[in-house]
Amino acid sequence: MTGNHRRHSLAARRRTRRLAGLAVAATVAGAATAGCGALGEALGTSVDRYDAACALLVDGSGSGGEAPDGFDAEAKLASSLPDFLADRECRTLAYAPITRASEGSLCQAEPLDLDPDADATLDRDELRAAQRAVASGRALELLECAREHSPGSDVIGALDRVSTAAPEDGEAFSVLVVSDFVQRDSSFELPHEDLTTPESRAALIDDLAERGRLPDGLSGATIYPSGYGMRLSRDSDAYADFDAFWTELLEGRVGADVDPTYQR
Known part of the structure; x- marks a missing residue:
């Protein structure tokens, strides 16, 4: 092989490596322009x-005290929230307190990202578990x-307050309500x-609607009670009427689904 041939071959290899490097850089730059997800795929x-x-939603009323007198809100949180x-x-968690006047309550907690952006070397499951602990x-x-500020049980107002966090595009919205629902x-x-x-239940719900008290923006949402009706569980007739009222309000009027998965 002549010296000129070797020089041409070396130059060609250098050009090839340079072009390959430029191609990778262009791919990454294009992915960055497209967004973080595309960049992740490129890399x-x-x-x-x-x-x-x-x-x-968390209920700060007196009925949330320890069992057997209350439904034990802290224990319900520990068993159902994770x-x-x-x-x-x-991915996101919004909060609302249940107090005597839930919509105007000064109690608040910042929404939380439960699956945040992070270095790709971090274990995603461990990161999510850590964020759930923060939640x-x-x-x-x-x-x-x-519990300290205006304790009470305005479940309806809390539902209306948290409805502002529902996705505007109609995507799924899941709401865990730690409460006995005794409004x-x-x-x-x-x-x-x-x-x-x-008839009596319909009249009550009609009155709430006329006063603008029914939660707005929860149509299609799924509500998961935890602690629901626990203080009425010994009276089957009272519980049946209580359950019928909330079913007619939440599913019949508001348009939400009620799922008992965490009612334990």
Whole structure:
């Protein structure tokens, strides 16, 4: 092989490597322009990410005390929230307190990203577990605030408050409600209302609708109660009327689905 031939071959190899490098750079640059997901694919580091929107309501009323006198809100949180977040593959978690006036309550917790962007070398499952632990801590702080400030049980107002976190595109919205659902606010106390007939229940719901009290924006959402009706469980007739009221309100009027998966 002549010296000129060797020089040409070496130059050709250099040009080939340079062109390959430029091609990789162009691919990465194009992926970066397209977004983080495309960049992850270009670098071989893409992972499946959660995308479900979720919410949590916590009841700060006196009925949330320890069993047997209450439904034990803290125990319900501990037993239901981690499973709810994992089962539903929640990406975001919004919070709302249940107090005597839930919509205007000063208690709040910042929404949380449960599957955040992170270095590709981190274990994604461990990261999600760590974020779920953060979510539980925030939930307990919110519960403590709800107990200290205007304790009560405005479940309807809390549902309306958290509805602002529902996706605007109609995607799934899962709401865990840690409460016995015994509504008690300044204008509506469920234990004092007549729930015994379909007509009496319909009249109550009509009145709530006329006063603008029905939750808005939860059509198609799935509500997961935890602690629901526990204080009425010894009275089968009272529980049946109570359950009929909430079913007619949430499913019949609001358009949500009620799922008992975490009612334990």
